[in-house]
Amino acid sequence: MNIVVCLKQTFDTEAKIKLTGDGRIDNKGVSLIINPYDEFAVEEALKLKEKDGGEVTVVSVGGQQAQDALRQALAMGADKAMLIDPGTEEVDEYIAATVLAKALSGMDYDIILGGWRAIDDSSAQVAGRIAEILNIPVVNMVTKLEVEGGKAVATREIEGGSEVIEVSLPAMITAQKGLNEPRYPSMKGIMKAKKKPMGKTTAADVGVDELTTKVKALSFSLPKPREAGKVIEGEAPDAAKELARLLHQEAKIF
Amino acid sequence: MPKGIWVYIEQFDGQIKKVSLEVLSASRKAAEELGHELCAVLPGKGVLEMAYTLGKYGADKVYVLEDDVLENFTTDGYANAIAGLIKENEPYAFLLGYTMCGRDLAAQVAQKVETGLMSDCVDMTVEDGQLVFTRPIYAGKVFVKATCPEARPVMASIRPNSFMAEENKKEAEIVNAPFQVGDIRQEIKDIVRQVSERPELTEADIIVSGGRGMKSPENYKVIEELADVLGAAVGASRAAVDAGWVPHNMQVGQTGKTVSPVLYIACGISGAIQHLAGMGSSKCIVAINKDPEANIFKVADYGIVGDLFDVVPLLKEEFESFL
Secondary structure, three states: OOEEOOHHHHOOOOOEEEEOOOOOOOOOOOOOEOHHHHHHHHHHHHHHHHHHHHHEEEEEOOOHHHHHHHHHHHHHOEEEEEEEEOOOOOHHHHHHHHHHHHHOOOOOEEEEEEOOOOOOOOOOOOOHHHHHHHOOOOEEEEEEEEEOOOOEEEEEEOOEEEEEEEEEEOEEEEEEOOOOOOOOOOOOHHHHOOOOOOOEEOOOOOOOOOOOOOOEEEEOOOOOOOOEEEEEOOOOHHHHHHHHHHHHHOOOOO | OOOOHHHHHHHHOEEEEEEHHHHHHHHHHHHHOOOOEEEEEEEEEHHHHHHHHHHHHHOOOOEEEOOHHHHHOOOOHHHHHHHHHHHHHHHEEEEEEOOHHHHHHHHHHHOOOOOOOEEEEEEEEEEEOOEEEEEEEEEEEEEEEOOOOOOOOOEEEEEEOOOOOOOOOOOOEEEEEOOOOOOOOEEEEEEEOOOOOOOHHHOOOOOOOEEHOOOOOOOOOHHHHHHHHHOOOOOHHHHHHOOOOOHHHEEEEOEEEOOOEEEEEEEEEOOHHHHHHHHOOOOEEEEEEEEOOHHHOOOOOOOEOOHOOOOOOOHHHHHHHHH
């Protein structure tokens, strides 16, 4: 079975964000990681391969530094990687999805996996858009996946419960926390990853002409930091009484 | 010229989702400022009764998409029906709630009509004659203002609890819209409803959350009892989820749920940056923690330094006495 994982490199979750002089997000000195939800997707791909055999390809749209994220997925056990230079600084979800879908359409895939959202922009739309362009069904926020006989049976989270969805392959499945526990790359895996193929291509090479973003960012701003409020002194019974009073009279919540 | 601001109305078990009414109310002002008709789009089975209530929240018109196959949400069925209606009528904007089904639908519809989509927005304004959205990115560490200058419709999904659902007495025109659901490839095998009297975390006005300080799954009883008194949802930090005390769907934070309740009560939570990212937009934060140096006190409006097992049961009694 051929499994493709769409992977995004994101800022580390502990990263502090600064703005540059012209009001853009400053990425200098920020450590970068695989988007945690995409890591669940990589792990699930490796599990499928371990069960049924096949090949796992990881694909990312990004600059040269995104190779590190791809290399990490190779170290976890993926077989090959593909990095696509979007050819433009400004990439919105429409561009990312168009480029990825075009690259994927030239590949042989039975299932495509990805995280349900990236922790940086939280857009939760690239996977859905790719599925739409490739005309394959999508199941989002999956916490359990079984693939057999050309079908995927996925349990997904919905508000107020969960549902079990069956789709025919090929299909796009997005991972939610709980799907699995991603493995750490072993030293052997890290050494092996260095020799695995890292393909590089561009949007133009996969056949995407110049695209303009549909969404335009107008400005970035840092939130006003929250300030520490009152610490209520006293023993527990007095503190509890005072907190209830403050929530009622000062914060006017009740 | 594209006309009309459309709002997708999400319903579940015969109930309209609160966020849909919030988006509808917020769109009323924008519709007036921009001179657009405000339309609600309501797909489902047996939804006509619900359609009549939408005028109360500002809708001029309600497109009802009534069909047995729309009884349960399927990505294909809902996206095909709505994208078709959009292509037919060419609205200026299409807005919806950033919910689990809303996100699914939004991505598919946006691509079907080849437009831009701004996700998880917390504010909507009219600037220079166009809709402008503000959304937190990097888990609330930065805010970006964005617009969709050319492609139509302008699409955005709105975070629950970002706007008030306000009544705005109007008599909406109800229209039975023709639509096509097309080929539905997602076959629903089973739906498991969690039987809970508590509100959804993402929609709750009050959340009581427990962290590492809870020490065991049994101890969650303490905060559940407080939550029951307040009609609150129960959340957890990553530490509590990773320890296996509570399920993943209770996690609040950067790799969990983003919440914006009126009141967030953090019990035994240290306040890791990833947790603060998920609950930082709460209007009022209360922290109860034994460690006076805990990070959570740096963002809390009210803090009690103490053992949550002493404080929380007492708080429950206090709230019971005047609620």
